[in-house]
Amino acid sequence: MLTFSLFVLILANSSLALPITTTTTCAIPKSFTISGFTKFTPVSSNPNPARVDFSYGDDGASVRTYCVLLGSTSTTIYDAPVACNDPDVRFLFEGNQLTIFEAYASCNATDTAQVKGSISVGTYCYPSPAGVPRGEGTQCQTPSVSLGGSLSPA
Incomplete structure (x- = not known):
């Protein structure tokens, strides 16, 4: 019985000395999806932006x-990307090129890092009549529901 007790005691002490490894995963965004993309340009008599x-x-x-840009259909009038509702996500839109910037907590958790990605946005445009919520103008939207792209370190 004494031998068994000593064996259990030695086993318990040696298992406490073993290092416990934990795996931490760092979520680095690698791709993105844009959905519901629309662009509206009002006629000159329409007060809607x-x-x-x-x-x-x-x-x-x-x-x-x-994400929304009001008052323009291009970010060329700004010196910096436009922030989305989540301020860690910003964008530039010029012509049909959409560039996304996303800040995220880096793997060391003391700094932030940034990724960026660009996609070409093809749209289908049609006249918007006066009776719709945005009023008279030209409404453009993507023919597909969503578009995707890759993100890489900025």
Whole structure:
């Protein structure tokens, strides 16, 4: 019995000395999806503003946000990217090129890092009549429900 007790005691002490390894995963966004992309340009007599809007989602940090640019259909009038509802996501839109910037917590958790990605947005445009919510103008939207792209370190 004494031998068995000593064996259990030695086993218990040796197992406490073994290092416990934990695996931490770092969610780095690698791709993104744009859905519901629309661009509206009002006629000159329409008081409603021009706008670009879409929903954004990534695969890594599980960010989901809504992005809108009011008063223009291009970010060329700004010196910096436009922030989305989630301020960690910003965008530039010029011509048909959409560039996304996303800040995220880096793997060392003390800094933030940034990724970016660009996609070409093909749209189908049609006249918008006066009776619809945005009023008379030209409404453009993507023919597919969503578009995807890759993200890489900025």
